[in-house]
Amino acid sequence: MGFELDRFEGDVDPDLKCALCHKVLEDPLTTPCGHVFCAGCVLPWVVQEGSCPARCRGRLSAKELNHVLPLKRLILKLDIKCAHAARGCGRVVKLQQLPEHLERCDFAPARCRHAGCGQVLLRRDVEAHMRDACDARPVGRCQEGCGLPLTHGEQRAGGHCCARALRAHNGALQARLGALHKALKKEALRAGKREKSLVAQLAAAQLELQMTALRYQKKFTEYSARLDSLSRCVAAPPGGKGEETKSLTLVLHRDCGSLGFNIIGGRPCADNQDGSSSEGIFVSKIVDSGPAAKDGGLQIHDRIIEVNGKDLSRATHDQAVEAFKTAKEPIVVQVLRRTPRTKMFTPPAESQTVDTATQTDITFEHIMALTKMSPPTPPVLDPYLLPEEHPSAHEYYDPNDYIGGIHQEMDREELELEEVDLYRMNSQDKLGLTVCYRTDDEDDIGIYISEIDPNSIAAKDGRIREGDRIIQINGIEVQNREEAVALLTSEENKNFSLLIARPELQVSLLPTREGASVVLKAIVESLGLQNTA
Ligand SMILES: [Zn+2]
Ligand SMILES: [Zn+2]
Ligand SMILES: [Zn+2]
Ligand SMILES: [Zn+2]
Ligand SMILES: [Zn+2]
Numbered sequence: 001m002g003f004e005l006d007r008f009e010g011d012v013d014p015d016l017k018c019a020l021c022h023k024v025l026e027d028p029l030t031t032p033c034g035h036v037f038c039a040g041c042v043l044p045w046v047v048q049e050g051s052c053p054a055r056c057r058g059r060l061s062a063k064e065l066n067h068v069l070p071l072k073r074l075i076l077k078l079d080i081k082c083a084h085a086a087r088g089c090g091r092v093v094k095l096q097q098l099p100e101h102l103e104r105c106d107f108a109p110a111r112c113r114h115a116g117c118g119q120v121l122l123r124r125d126v127e128a129h130m131r132d133a134c135d136a137r138p139v140g141r142c143q144e145g146c147g148l149p150l151t152h153g154e155q156r157a158g159g160h161c162c163a164r165a166l167r168a169h170n171g172a173l174q175a176r177l178g179a180l181h182k183a184l185k186k187e188a189l190r191a192g193k194r195e196k197s198l199v200a201q202l203a204a205a206q207l208e209l210q211m212t213a214l215r216y217q218k219k220f221t222e223y224s225a226r227l228d229s230l231s232r233c234v235a236a237p238p239g240g241k242g243e244e245t246k247s248l249t250l251v252l253h254r255d256c257g258s259l260g261f262n263i264i265g266g267r268p269c270a271d272n273q274d275g276s277s278s279e280g281i282f283v284s285k286i287v288d289s290g291p292a293a294k295d296g297g298l299q300i301h302d303r304i305i306e307v308n309g310k311d312l313s314r315a316t317h318d319q320a321v322e323a324f325k326t327a328k329e330p331i332v333v334q335v336l337r338r339t340p341r342t343k344m345f346t347p348p349a350e351s352q353t354v355d356t357a358t359q360t361d362i363t364f365e366h367i368m369a370l371t372k373m374s375p376p377t378p379p380v381l382d383p384y385l386l387p388e389e390h391p392s393a394h395e396y397y398d399p400n401d402y403i404g405g406i407h408q409e410m411d412r413e414e415l416e417l418e419e420v421d422l423y424r425m426n427s428q429d430k431l432g433l434t435v436c437y438r439t440d441d442e443d444d445i446g447i448y449i450s451e452i453d454p455n456s457i458a459a460k461d462g463r464i465r466e467g468d469r470i471i472q473i474n475g476i477e478v479q480n481r482e483e484a485v486a487l488l489t490s491e492e493n494k495n496f497s498l499l500i501a502r503p504e505l506q507v508s509l510l511p512t513r514e515g516a517s518v519v520l521k522a523i524v525e526s527l528g529l530q531n532t533a
Helices: 039-049 069-076 095-104 123-133 152-157 162-235 317-326 351-357 364-371 399-407 457-461 481-489 513-519
Strands: 028-030 036-038 079-081 092-094 109-111 120-122 138-141 149-151 243-252 261-265 281-286 303-307 331-340 415-423 433-436 447-452 469-473 495-503
Touching: 028 039, 028 069, 036 039, 069 095, 079 095, 092 095, 109 123, 120 123, 138 152, 149 152, 261 317, 303 317, 415 457, 433 481, 469 481
Parallel strands: none
Antiparallel strands: 028 036, 079 092, 109 120, 138 149, 243 331, 261 281, 281 303, 303 331, 415 495, 433 447, 447 469, 469 495
C-alpha cells in the first residue's frame, strides 16, 4: 500500500501514484508491459490472478516484476508529514528519513508498563505517567501485615485488604506451580523416552558385541575342527576314520620310457599269503610334469590295486615294480584314493545360534530373545580375538539386570506384538508349547504360554517366551485354551504362524520358570510333551 496523498505538500505528480491503490508508490515494481505499482499492491494480485492489474494481455508471474530504482529514489526525495501528525507531531521530513524519525517521534503511541494499567499515551508522556500519575505504580509494601506490594490506587482509596491480597497472591502462585508441574511432567516423560531408547541402544550394542564374539567363536571352532581333521588326515592310517576311499581307474602313457612316479610298500615276502599283512603298494612320489602328474593322473598316497588287470593288492614291492615295467600301453591303473570326509568340517551344533544371529533382519526383540539362550560351553578362545577368557554374555554385563531396574516402573500396559513362524519337518515333531489361562487375573481370558520345552522347535527358534500371550494362530483369533490346543496340535499343519503379545521391553519383567508357575496356573495341555511325558 502506498503513502496517503494528504501527507504530501501540494499535488503529487500522477506518475508517482500506484494504479491499484491510487496513493504515492511505496517500493515500486514494474511489469514487463511497463506498468508500475507498489510492491505490496501488485504481488498479491499477480500471485492470485497471474496477470497485470492494468488488464494487459498475457500471463504474468511474480518473477517477472522488477524494481524501478530511479523512480524509487525520486519518491524518497519527497517531503512527507509524520505518520503521527494527528497525534500532534508537526514534523515534515524527506520520505527517506521517515523510518528514522518514526523511531524517535515523541508523538508515537506507547503503553504504560505497570502491571494492571495498560494505558496508551504519547511516547513523551509515558515516563512521567508511570512515575507520578499511574494508579498502578507501586508505592512500597503493605505495613499492615501482608507485606505485599501496594499500588498507588490501593493506597489512595484505602482499598487494600490483606486477606484478599494474600488470596490473590496465593492463587497466582498456585497457577504458576501448576504450570511448572505440567512442564516437569512433560520433561520427565521426554527424558524417560530418551532413556528407554538409549538403554535399548546400549543393550543392542552390547548384544551386537556378544554376537560378534559368538561369530568369532564359531569361526574359531570351525578352524580348530578343520585343523583337527587335517591333522587326523595326516596321521590316520589308511582307511582310518574320517576319510572315505574311492576307487579310480586311470590311464597312463610312458614319456621317454618313464611313468614319472615312485611307489613304496608291498608285502615283505611273496610266500606270506595268509593275509595277515595287508600292506599295499602306494604312490610315494610324483615327478613334476611327468606323465603321472597330468590331470587325471596319480596322487601321492594313492594305493595301486591293479595294473592292466593284474591284481597288485597283495603284491610284493618287486612284483609291483615288475608289473609296471612290463605293462603295455595304454597302461590302465586301478587305484584307491583316500579323501577326507566333507562332514568333518561341519562345525559343532552351537553354530545354529550364531546363524540365527547373523540374519540381517535382526530385530531388537529378536536379539533380546537370543540373550536368553545361554551359549554352550565354548572352547577357550584365542586371546587375540577376545580379551576375556569366557565370552558368556553374563560376564561382561547382563542387559536384563540393567534394564530390569529401570523398567520396573514403566507402563506395563504397552503391548508389543510379534509374529513368529514355526516350521516342523513332520507332523510328529512337537512345537513344545504349554498353554494356560492366568489365574492372578480372572477377567483376563487370554491364552498364555506357561512353559516351553527346552528341546522343542519353539525353544530352538527362541522368539516365543514363557508368559507371552497368544493372539492368533495361523490367522485365527484364539478364543479359548481348547481351541489353541486344537490348532497347535493339528496334524495337517507344518507351518505355524503365531501372533503373540507381550508387554513392551518385557525382557526385564519376564517371569522366571518358578515365577511363571506361580503366576500361571498349570492347568496345562502339555502340547508336544503329551506323548513323551
Ligand atoms: Zn499501491
Ligand atoms: Zn500492464
Ligand atoms: Zn512525528
Ligand atoms: Zn499507567
Ligand atoms: Zn496488606
